[in-house]
Amino acid sequence: MFDAMQHFVQVVETGSFSLAAKRLNKNASSVARQIDKLEQELGTELFSRTTRRLDLTLHGQSFYQQSLDILNSVDETRQSFKALTPNIEGQVSISSLDSYGDKKIIPLLPLFQKKYPNSKIVVSLDNTMIDLHESPFDLTVRYGRPADSNFIVKPLIRSRGILVASPSYLKQHPAITQPEDLKQHNCLALFKNKQHTYWQFQKADQIKKLRIEAILSACGGSAVIKWAKQDLGITLNARWFVEQELATGELVEVLPDWQASISGHEEALVYLMWKATNARRPVVRAMIDFLAENLAEVT
Template sequence: MLEAMEQFVKVIELGSFSAAASVLGKTPSTLTRRLDQLEHELGVKLLVRSTRHLELTPDGEQFYSQCQGIVSAVGQVKESFRKPREVVEGMLQITTFDTFGREMLAPLLPEFRQRYPDVRIGLSLENRMEDLYESNADLAVRYGRPEDSNLIYRPLLDMSAVLVAGPDYLAKHPPLTSPEDLRQHPCLAFLRPRQFTWWYFKKGNETRKVRIDPVLASKGGAPLLIWARENQGITIVSRVFAEHDLKAGRLVELLPSWQPSLTEQGDAMIYLTWKASSAKRPVVRAMVDFLVERVS
């Protein structure tokens, strides 16, 4: 039963049978059969499975929550008796988008090296989707689940967006009453050469799609925050990065009843993503555990 619980937890954490199988040294079919046996033993349905998606049932959510505590406790006991301990050392290459890298990841890396002084880290701040199979990156931090089922991923942080502007800007311009009013305002947006820029909004079951013609555009989010503070217009940024400015009054949230998004899907979660081959390296596993501990 314990092994089945460990396998079940790993499947849910990584989001697919193939990813869990790579980490556990099993085949996806073995994990599928074991889950069938587990559901039979418990007499309940734990997962609703399709070719591209796994969804916990209410019984599955309750069982997963209980399994997490048991598996974690057993893991701590195993770790306390595991000798010799894995040596965390060597080069680690990380790729992420500019704002997260500057604001959150870079300040944490010295703390990681204090724990593991024999590790060297290379950090790439690229506002594009880097192919992990063609790059030197061991670990990526990116928006949305990877579509490649051979990649391993773990949710890290909800990056839900917020629509903001500076108070001086708002004092000199008409108020917003709906997303469509943005067409009458200068907007600050991510740079999309040769593409139209669309912002998406959702309120309950109602959705809106508004085309934006930005007066200032940037590949990264940091300049958007700077320009908004300087009252240059309205922008969408992750709430995590705007929180201090909102609390200090340097920025004001607009249309709070609408949830803004830069994508039609509205997936605001960022994920740690890595190749199955990288999962074998202790330094990669150590960094994943560290970021989940310090960021999540």
């Protein structure tokens, strides 16, 4: 019954047999058979099944809580008999903003794998907002604190905007002394599906919001920065994303007296997010601690 409990908890937490099967690395039909067998053994239905969703019955809700208690107890017992440094093994999956993931997370992961050679890491760099309740990912990195209070969050970095262009582009085009001057320039922007792009600028009590008509747009920051380095125009991005280009002089700040922002806020926080149930797995807990230790600039 212990294995069946594990299958049952995964189905409840993912909301489907197919997603539970992915986490368990099994076929969905095998997971469904385990649940059927469990219901037969208990003599009651645990799920109220419809064509679109799975809902727990009253007995299912009770059994879920008892299963969590038992599994947690077994896990705690197992951990108590391990060495002080546990054997970190298994797969951990991370979904991140493409720009932050590319610049900050990807370079670190070989260090984690070297530290924990029995670990396996899956990474997705995608700006699409994911639901940790539905997706197979253990961790996600996104802008802004989630509305769902069931998620645990760790702030990583304050993301202040900066307007940049290559020195060559600026030499070949009219001077920029006010935000309104950008209307005479080629702008490179992050793509927003079915939404207009606005850049906001603030200096003291002055606030100016400009609608940008970009000549080139991309869903992630990497492409936009490459275009800027190719002298194609001006772009607004996170300061942490262009630190290297600013240091080498490939890009320079435009309108340094104005605080630039895409979100309308002076600065936005990037968060690491996870569910408490995911963090019970040692490899996920190790990755959370590793990323927090190496990336967190916000206390």
